[in-house]
């Protein structure tokens with residue numbers, strides 16, 4: 001089966017309200033939707049969902065559009081692809097750009113699953129039919145409004161509360177949440193806001209009974225994370241630091257963390273995510289599925305991967321309606337009263353893509369067809 005066409009659409013997800021983390025404020029959410037068409041007419045969707053600015057990682061929606069048009073599209077369009085792994089191989093000469101590559105790989109998993117009449121979860125080797133979810137809460141201007149949001153999410157059944165922290169919004173906020181809500185499952189995510197000099201903060205956080213401290217230090221510093229982890233009882237969870245299977249191997253070898261956050265796009269796609277899952281399982285390190293405020297298209301792949309057995313901690317997987325006015329799949333998933341999301345068992349993506357909404361919210365588009373790809377010299 002040949003890939004006949006790759007379309008990359010820059011789609012505006014229309015955020016309802018800003019979300020603040022240590023490195024800045026997310027106000028708008030452009031995302032990149034990839035639509036692959038095979039030569040037999042089959043269609044598959046994938047999503048590349050880095051943040052709008054290069055603050056979480058180097059990629060942005062614009063770099064994805066560029067790399068998909070110039071390099072990844074021409075590498076796969078017009079080529080024979082029997083399974084997703086073949087496309088990963090065709091794209092492997094391009095260094096980095098994991099979010100962009102993930103969109104292509106995911107679109108092929110969509111086609112692959114539908115063609116075999118199997119769910120994504122079954123294709124990935126998933127074993128669970130529902131997955132527990134937590135909620136990630138941004139930095140607020142006022143403590144009281146944060147506490148109200150914690151209360152709301154707990155009442156909706158969420159299995160864990162993750163607080164975004166930064167210097168000035170950390171120990172006292174954690175203590176206030178503990179005072180009000182007691183021994184709930186609580187974690188913090190610093191998005192690299194600290195360094196090894198921030199000793200006192202970690203001593204105090206270490207006494208707060210947190211399930212984990214996510215990404216306290218610089219994204220490129222596995223060795224400092226190993227030094228900090230050796231001093232803490234609380235598990236460190238790496239997010240930004242793990243861009244690949246090789247990073248995961250290094251983190252496990254160095255003891256840089258005791259928990260790992262896997263995001264499909266950050267690590268380079270479902271195949272890389274599955275390999276990291278297996279290596280962490282063998283090392284006795286539990287993993288959980290992170291999120292990038294994807295639409296329901298990206299979340300569909302996250303949800304299916306999160307059904308693998310070592311994804312044993314609650315995922316960041318709130319429905320799109322929490323953040324955006326409408327999803328790109330309809331109907332989307334919902335969080336049940338027991339704080340879980342059902343893993344679709346239907347063949348293919350598991351959610352109907354809302355093509356009309358995608359068309360309405362598309363800001364720009366690139367289109368790579370076989371005759372164009374043949375004319376581009378990649379050598």
Ligand code: OSB
Nearest residue numbers: 056136291292293294316317318
């Ligand atoms: O650090 O986990 C993070 C969102 C965007 C970028 C980075 C992060 C996050 C989240 C939330 O915490 C995730 C979500 O529900 O998609």
Ligand code: MG
Nearest residue numbers: 189214215239
């Ligand atoms: Mg994180």
